Amino acid sequence: MSDNPERSGPQAPQEPSLDEQIAAYQREFRDLDPQVEKVVSALGRLNRRMNVAYGRQLADLGISNAEWEVLKTLVLAGEPYRLGPGELAKRLGLTPAAMTHRIDRMAGEGLVTRDRDENNRVRVIVELTDEGRSKWLEAMRMATDFEEELLQDLTSDERGVLGEILIRLLRRVELTQPDAGGRLTDLD
Amino acid sequence: MSDNPERSGPQAPQEPSLDEQIAAYQREFRDLDPQVEKVVSALGRLNRRMNVAYGRQLADLGISNAEWEVLKTLVLAGEPYRLGPGELAKRLGLTPAAMTHRIDRMAGEGLVTRDRDENNRVRVIVELTDEGRSKWLEAMRMATDFEEELLQDLTSDERGVLGEILIRLLRRVELTQPDAGGRLTDLD
DNA sequence: CTTGAAGACTTCAACGCTAAAGTTCGAGGC
DNA sequence: GCCTCGAACTTTAGCGTTGAAGTCTTCAAG
Numbered sequence: 001m002s003d004n005p006e007r008s009g010p011q012a013p014q015e016p017s018l019d020e021q022i023a024a025y026q027r028e029f030r031d032l033d034p035q036v037e038k039v040v041s042a043l044g045r046l047n048r049r050m051n052v053a054y055g056r057q058l059a060d061l062g063i064s065n066a067e068w069e070v071l072k073t074l075v076l077a078g079e080p081y082r083l084g085p086g087e088l089a090k091r092l093g094l095t096p097a098a099m100t101h102r103i104d105r106m107a108g109e110g111l112v113t114r115d116r117d118e119n120n121r122v123r124v125i126v127e128l129t130d131e132g133r134s135k136w137l138e139a140m141r142m143a144t145d146f147e148e149e150l151l152q153d154l155t156s157d158e159r160g161v162l163g164e165i166l167i168r169l170l171r172r173v174e175l176t177q178p179d180a181g182g183r184l185t186d187l188d
Numbered sequence: 189m190s191d192n193p194e195r196s197g198p199q200a201p202q203e204p205s206l207d208e209q210i211a212a213y214q215r216e217f218r219d220l221d222p223q224v225e226k227v228v229s230a231l232g233r234l235n236r237r238m239n240v241a242y243g244r245q246l247a248d249l250g251i252s253n254a255e256w257e258v259l260k261t262l263v264l265a266g267e268p269y270r271l272g273p274g275e276l277a278k279r280l281g282l283t284p285a286a287m288t289h290r291i292d293r294m295a296g297e298g299l300v301t302r303d304r305d306e307n308n309r310v311r312v313i314v315e316l317t318d319e320g321r322s323k324w325l326e327a328m329r330m331a332t333d334f335e336e337e338l339l340q341d342l343t344s345d346e347r348g349v350l351g352e353i354l355i356r357l358l359r360r361v362e363l364t365q366p367d368a369g370g371r372l373t374d375l376d
Numbered sequence: 377c378t379t380g381a382a383g384a385c386t387t388c389a390a391c392g393c394t395a396a397a398g399t400t401c402g403a404g405g406c
Numbered sequence: 407g408c409c410t411c412g413a414a415c416t417t418t419a420g421c422g423t424t425g426a427a428g429t430c431t432t433c434a435a436g
Contacts (some may be wrong), residue, residue, distance in 0.1 A: 003361075012281055013278075013279060013280055013281030014278050014279055014281075015279070016264070018355070018358075020421080021264065023268065024264045025264070027266070027331075027390080028263050028264075029325070029328050030264075032332060032333075033332075033336065035334070035344070035347050035348065035351065036335050036336060036339055036347070037332075037335070038195070038351045038355075039339065039347055039350055039351045039354065040238075040335045040338075040339075042351060042354035042355050042358055043231070043234070043235060043238075043354060044238075045355055045358060046231070046233065046357055046358050046361065047231060047232065047235040049358065049361045049362065049365060049433090050231075050232075050361060052365065053361065053365045056365075066392085073243065074424090075216050076204070076209065076212045076213070076216075078215070078216075080211065084414075085414080085415065085416095086413090086414060086415070090201075090202050091201060091202055091203070092201055093200055093202075094393080094394090095393075095394055095395075096414075096415065097393080097394070097396095097415090097416075097417080097418095098392070098393055098394075099415055100415070100417085101391095101392070101393085101416095103390085113198075120401080120402070121400085121401060121402085121403070122400060122401040122413070122414050122415070123401090123413095123414065123415085124414080124415065137217070140217050144219075144220060144221075144224070144225075146364075147224050147225070147228050148221065148224060149359055149364060150226075150228075150357060150361055150364070151224055151227065151357070152360070153356055153357075153360055154353065154356070154357075156223070158353060159223050159224070159227055159293030160223065161225065161353075162225045162227055162347065162350070162353050163227045163230060165342065165346060165349075165350050166227065166230035166231060166234055167206070167226075167230050168338070168341055168342070169234055169338060169341075169342075170206075170230055170233060170234045170237065172337075172338055172340070172341055173234065173237045173238060173338055174237065176241070176334075176337060176338070177237060177240065177241045177244075180411090210405095254422080272384080272385090273384080273385065273386095274384060274385075282424090283423075283424055283425075284384080284422075285385090285386075285387080285388095285423080285424070285425080285426095286386065286388080286422070286423055287385090288385070288387085289386095289421095289422070289423085290422085293422095308384095308431080308432075308433060309430085309432085310383070310384050310385070310430065310431040310432065311383095311384065311385085311431090312384080312385065338379055373429080
């Protein structure tokens with residue numbers, strides 16, 4: 001359940017090996033710390049591969065990544081799984097215009113309903129259908145299985161260390177880039 | 189120099205805190221390992237924030253992420269910084285059609301040249317200009333500064349451990365998802 | 377020399393997204 | 407009650423991408 005936006009493309013890019021790539025960078029750019037570069041490149045590459053994997057699993061379920069994001073956001077909102085297009089757009093980092101179209105599609109597929117608010121007719125309410133919720137559940141099961149498999153080689157200690165370091169990095173990037181989507185208070 | 193594809197969107201998504209999000213998942217989905225989830229979510233979130241940061245820095249330089257990817261690929265190819273559109277497309281994971289248009293734009297901006305191969309007139313050669321190379325250098329400096337800053341709180345030991353664990357995960361995901369863009373032999 | 381087939385790139389239609397303009401409804405001043 | 411402002415969503419135009427069809431060149435065989 002990485003909540004990553006992503007692109008899987010026509011097919012995955014064909015990249016040089018990490019070591020080859022770092023060697024090439026050092027050749028073209030003298031002052032490069034190989035250790036830093038290794039961490040950053042591995043991080044990016046791992047994420048990309050994971051996103052390709054998520055995309056495939058979702059495709060098997062017959063839903064796109066865009067749809068998965070919406071389902072997830074509605075479920076995370078909790079019962080009764082309702083949000084307005086504007087709120088959805090804000091949480092997904094999309095424009096309201098894009099949400100309009102996404103909701104159109106998903107309503108057509110029966111994953112959500114879209115109705116005018118009775119009390120305020122300028123508002124629209126998007127609500128998860130039972131089918132939408134069960135698609136989410138299936139996707140969730142696939143995702144957690146995959147994640148379990150991904151981390152299978154790591155001991156519990158290693159998982160703990162990894163998580164702790166990543167959260168420190170997350171805090172750092174949110175200090176450095178205050179408007180990059182994070183809420184500083186979360187981690188303090 | 190993360191070589192991530194990315195989306196920065198109209199603005200970054202507004203997300204709940206990691207802990208809030210994991211708590212919500214546990215509420216809606218009973219059998220979830222919080223430790224696994226924490227690692228996976230932190231990984232995804234960190235990457236997204238980093239990509240937003242890269243995107244901003246590149247925008248300051250007046251180049252888009254798409255352009256950055258092309259510059260990087262040409263530099264990594266080494267002297268004389270030449271590749272055909274098809275090869276570029278393969279390395280970037282794009283369709284040849286998309287490459288055609290990207291190259292059009294970049295040639296218009298003077299970042300690359302685009303010529304027919306003298307010896308085989310069906311082939312096209314894209315070559316980095318001096319301006320393109322210097323843009324790449326500037327971007328590279330910004331990226332490495334940012335990466336150095338990102339990792340500033342980690343000791344050298346921690347960086348080593350992090351890198352090592354990430355590479356193990358990368359190997360695992362490439363075993364599990366053989367066609368996700370990696371080359372298995374790289375890591376063995 | 378002509379023809380057929382394969383390869384490399386480009387063109388075209390459709391799609392999803394952004395930014396900006398437009399529409400509709402609700403709320404507050406007068 | 408009317409008017410204007412603002413909020414929430416939709417529509418429109420433009421861009422970059424994909425997938426499929428099209429064009430042009432090369433190579434090899436007849």
